[in-house]
Amino acid sequence: MQVDGRQIPVHGNVLQPLTRRTSDILRVVASAVFLGLVIVGSVITRSQWMALERSISDIVGVLTPSQSNAVYLVYSIAILALPFTVLAGLVAARRWRLLGGYLAAAAIAALSLSISPSGISAPGWHIDESTRLDTLASQVLDDPRWIAIVAAVLTVSSPGLPARWRRTWWFLLLAFVPIHLVVSTVVPARSLIGLSVGWLAGSLVVLVVGTPALEVPLDRAIRELDRRGLSVSALTVLRPAGLGPLLLSADTGSAGPGAVVELFGPNQRSRGALRYARRIVTLRPNENAPLHASQRRAVEHRALMGIAVDALGVSAITPTAVADLGRGWVLYAHSVARGRPLEPGRDQDVVASWRTLGVLRARQIAHGSLRASDVRIDVDGTALLDGFGTAELGASPARLRSDAAQLLLTSAALVGPDAAVDAALDRLGPTDVVAASRRLTPSAIPRLVRDEVPNAKALMTATRDTVAARTGIGTITAEQVTRFSRNQIIQLVLLIALVYVAYPFVGQLPTFATELRSIDWGWAALGLVISGATYFGAAAALWACASGLVSYWHTTVMQVANTFAATTTPAGVGGLALSVRFLQKGGVSVARSTAAVALQQLVQVIAHVTLLVAFSVAAGQTADIARFVPGATILYLIAGVAFGVLGAFLFVPTLRRFLRTAVRPQLAEVWADLRELARSPGRFALIVAGCAATTLGAAAALWVSVQAFGGGTTFVTVTVVTMIGGTLASAAPTPGGVGAVEAALIGGLAAFGLPAAVAVPSVLLYRVLTCWIPVFLGWPIMRWMTRRELI
DSSP, X not given: OEETTEEOOEESOOSOXXXXXXXXXXXXXXXXXXXXXXXXXXXXXXXXXXHHHHHHHHHHOOOOHHHHHHHHHHHHHHHHHHHHHHHHHHHHTTOHHHHHHHHHHHHHHHHHTTEETTEEOOOOOOOOOTTOOOSHHHHHHHOHHHHHHHHHHHHHHGGGSOHHHHHHHHHHHHTHHHHHHHTTOOOOHHHHHHHHHHHHHHHHHHHHHOBOOOOOOHHHHHHHHHHTTOOOOEEEEEEOSSSSOEEEEEEOGGGSSOEEEEEEOTTHHHHHHHHHHHHHHHBXXXXXXXXXXXXXXXXXXXXXXXXXXXXXXXXXXXXXXXEEEETTEEEEEEOOOOSEEOOTTOHHHHHHHHXXXXXXXXXXXXXXXXXXXXXXXXXTSOEEEOOOTTOEETOOHHHHHHHHHHHHHHHHHHHOHHHHHHHHHHHHOHHHHHHHHTTOSTTTSOHHHHHTSTTHHHHHHHHHHHHHHHHTOSOOOOOOOBSSOHHHHHHHHHHHHHHHHHHHHHHTHHHHHHHGGGOOHHHHHHHHHHHHHHHHHHHHHHHHHTTTOSOHHHHHHHHHHHHHHHHTSBTTHHHHHHHHHHHHHTTOOHHHHHHHHHHHHHHXXXXXXXXXXXXXXXXXXXXXXXXXXXXXXXXXXXXXXXHHHHHHHHHOHHHHHHIIIIIHHHHHHHHHHHHHHHTOHHHHHHHHHHHHHHHHHHHHHHHHHHHHTTOOSOHHXXXXXXXXXXXXXXXXXXXXXXXXXXHHHHHHHHHTTOOHHHHHHHHHHHHIIIIIHHHHHHHHHHHHHHHTTOO
């Protein structure tokens, strides 16, 4: 590279790779929103827009028909030539990958507007406008496919075009709006749709293909370093640009030890701003450092923090230069890092690191990213720091505790939790170390720090346990650094789901209230007692499946909360997860808890099927049970889906590995429990009795509800309806089967001859007793169990 008459060799590839920038993602979102607005505007408010455009056109439209044709001719030639000009430039520059994106975007845009019910053809959108010019030029300008092609190729090519040409061509494309107004023609909605579709197609292609490399201003960087007294003789690329800056080593020959040059590109600031926005949304206010107004200010802050720490004698680098290189590039140069890296197993390095952290804490300075790669040991044994991108002067106590937590994790990875905790206690004292250990969680430790530590999650738990043992504290609870805890988010989702599933029931309340005038409240009270008894049976089954390792009373209470979780999630998965969580909190291992819940569900299914067969036989031929069996087509479809899923799990390596590592151990636990049950008839009988009581209790509650409105059917019939209807409704995607359960039960009772005037209020009463009352009781019970740390 030639700079001011000097030949500066550059070793390594300085060209940035094709990257997916934050702006590429934002462009896709913006183009999709724009397309939606154009479609909505065309459908809803098109007549108002046409009236406004006509009035504007009457004011500015001063050209004669011949002059309008001439303007159309000139403009259409320019629009026709524009994509071919861009194509020639890509071929001349030999940008073959970008050329592929160019062709793909043009094809996608054209095909998107050419698909119709009759096949591939021109769109049939027309606006009745008598003043529309009938020329070849107007046909080109009004064809949405051509507008979409031009917009798509410009979107793909823009990142690699000079700024002046990029602005000129986009101005030329968007000029069709004022040109249509000047020549007294309403702006066609189809042209705006073509523009939005082309923009979206090009944005998607750019996101997939990537952004072409930007020119790195190395010559301006060398001139800036010369002005700072660093005469660079050679540059070597240490790390190509990507998520971080372009890192180079500047050789100054015999003039000195050289320097390290960091070049921040124009697209890295947007990524940082989005990451900071995410932290603002997810973390509490005192967890974030102030946001810088620009990338230059962020780099300046980093250099100033380096100067401040260097003044304390604990910085591994000395900032040399910060300069704006133009076109969004910022230079940051500093000396080569002094000292050696941290070595695993050396307790002295860890002790020195904690001593340096104490120096920073005394000046209320937070580093923000205490990774092992950012700590070095000087020749005199002093720990020196590097990487001040997230450092802060006058930091909050929360950020100071985060620094201590990060160093706890980093030092524990080097010398183990015991030595790391001892060094921290010696420097900070028990109070500060305990406070820091509460932040040993994935949400409090930055991802960059966790990524450098093998098995970081397990090491954080081990370090926190070591702090508890060293300080004599029984349990160290994690500090909440996020705005919302996981339990709060789960409860919010469940509450929203509850409102959703309860909405259909609220609409039926007037009809139900009218029918309550004829209800027998004695039968209704009996149904409530029966509904409550089913929870004791379900609790007994789960308690026996867990070998009695948890409290039976707490298990019974949990069943009420389980109803809330199961009703507000599809297929009842929330109830299963809550049962597993309850057993884990009770001291049962994860594998054993999952196996216990799976065993209960297995026995429940077996008991359900057995009772269904028995009561179906008891119902006799007059019941016509076949009417509830799905048709052959549905059965074949279910079998086909089942075999498809089985084939996917057998032939896809990832799914097959999941079966081997996750499902197989659980099945082994269930099989071991079944063999143990065979040797323990009393426990087996309790599980079966509990599962059977759950099924029969639900049937008895429905039968009692029918009796409350006058009766008219037998218990055997209601039991068959309950089991078949519940089975069919369980396949419904709605949370808790709301709507599907009611429809299945009402239809089943009507099929057995029960009048609708009795069946409808009976099913609604049944759902109130077995679903809605437990659901509304389950919400406060679940909160109580959460506070008691039972779930």
